[in-house]
Amino acid sequence: MELASLSRAALEKQLALSRVQRHALFEAIDDGFCIIQFIDGPHGPLSDYLHIEANSGYERHTGIADIVGKRLREIEPDNAQAWLDLYGKVLRTGETLRFEQEFLAVGRHIEVSATRLGPVEMRQVSVLFRDITARKKTEAALHDNVQRVQLAMAAGAIIGTWVWDVPADRFSIDEGFAHAFGLDPVQGRSGIPLAQIVATVHPDDRQGLADAIAEALGRGGAYAHQYRTRRRDGNYYWLEANGRVELDADGRPLSFPGVLIDIEGRRAVEAERDRAIAALRALTETLEQRVEERSAALLKAEDALRQAQKMEAVGQLTGGLAHDFNNILAGIGGSLELMKIRIAQGRIGDLERHLGGAQSAVRRAAALTQRLLAFSRRQTLDPRPSDLNRIVAGMQELISRSVGPAIAIETAGAHGLWPTFVDVGQIENALLNLCINARDAMADGGKLTIATANQTLDQAGAAQCNVAPGDYVALSVSDTGAGMTADVLARAFEPFFTTKPAGQGTGLGLSMVYGFAGQSGGAVRIDSAPGAGTTVSLLLPRHSGAGAADDAAAAAGAHRALWRKKIMVVDDEPLVRTVAVEVLADLGYDVVEAEDGPAALSLLGAHPDIDLLVTDVGLPNGMNGRQLADAVRARAPELPVLFVTGYAEHAVLNHGHLARGMQILTKPFTADALDQRVGELLGKERAAP
Structure with missing residues (x-):
């Protein structure tokens, strides 16, 4: 479907449906889900976070109702730093983190999967979690049971102990032994005859017991024997006697200390121990599988969430584009219709x-396209060594007219400011956008401050800005306006998001600045709070090469062609190629044209004397504009080349780092812009016709 044919009502309906589907997806997730937004607070930068979105599962898994709008330190004041450290790592690194953590405020354990949403500047993290308190209690109970069984094994099955004084033939027993067999504990301490002990043994086991004792006495050492004894309830039970005979120096037995163990009790304890260990082993063996299944479910839910967010962003983008381009096309189409009518009349x-x-509508369309490409980091930049102080000074009059007399403007340019490598036109556009946004935030007037500074970011500072450590040049625009709420701040960089009334803004200003900064190797950050104004800081890498060129000298002079200078124009779009050929012909150049790279190389054989190659970057038939330029320069190494592009084949152009004698011109372009670029490339050989 053509973008221009989409009605705004249909797009708004589609966007509303996307939001409903996204909400339905959130509610379909059985787990708890929320999106948190890091904020600055009394404890320092990024020292708290705000819950800006949550599903009903949040309350099911935590017991906390109405979480949206609440801060971390409200609900978990005593353990806030632990959560800030965990989610802060996700925000800084962009890596998904899975962990288990006790939620002290609600007395629950939760299993968490956290992922950063968008760039680090948005300060947002999505959290998917579930309550695992029951599992934790089960694990703890199993461990306690194993410990209890082990203690029982050590002590619970022991009936009592004895010491047999062999020469005196008397048994000394403890209270446990005496109690089990109905004996007198006082007599047991002074000694009981062996015959009284043997009388409790089952008649069938007495001879075996006597033989075992005789063997132990004869050889000394350890002794273990099982037999039945009559306990105080009158019933016989299997017991086990364990002991060791002590001998004197002549090898005569002196005493026989030992322990009496309840065999049935020990077996019961061992069975309970085995059941507990088996249950614990089963839990351990299946835990890995359940973790893998849980991780797969989390990944699936995260993918669905990201897709829903992506679709909502696409809906917003499509709706905004259709609205703005329909207005622009209406202006172009209406003007052409009126021209046709007036010519007929x-x-x-x-x-x-x-x-x-x-023409005005075309310029608006070009500006809108450039902002979209800047947001997506796909515009074609023409970076040059630049002095931001000089750029700000050159923009001051335009900014003053744009913001009006109610706004006081102050500039604070740093002394010894480092140069930066940037597209001058785009940085001027970004600065103007920021100033206009600041103006709109100060409806009743105020103060606008434009400042520059040198900044060196260490590892920690660079991680907060999501850039590499090193030297940067900062350009900041501050206002004394109303400031932004956390919700507005979280969406500030979204395309077509605006708090301005309908018709008073496209919502692409900040998104363009964000994309331009990232494409230039830098970053942008917003610091704002309700009632405290807003500061937008643009960081651009320091340029270590030669300083900024004199813009005035570079742009000096009108460009006219030397008679019969020959230019080859290559473009696969016939209308664009025709316009370029006619403009250059009117300027006095000899022009040859080709529709693609292979045709241009064939034509070059008949025209080896061309003085300039003007080529589109995105050419068909297996050879792009950069490859064509390389092939032509293999024959004529010093031949100037002007790349013309309406899209962002930035990598094809070596990310803006062009060889000497190469420049870029962005579509759509005016005849004057084409004349100027051609004149610059042929300037050293230019002469009056």
């Missing part, structure tokens, strides 16, 4: 006005 005096209206 013979009223050619009105043509200039309608032509100006159409």
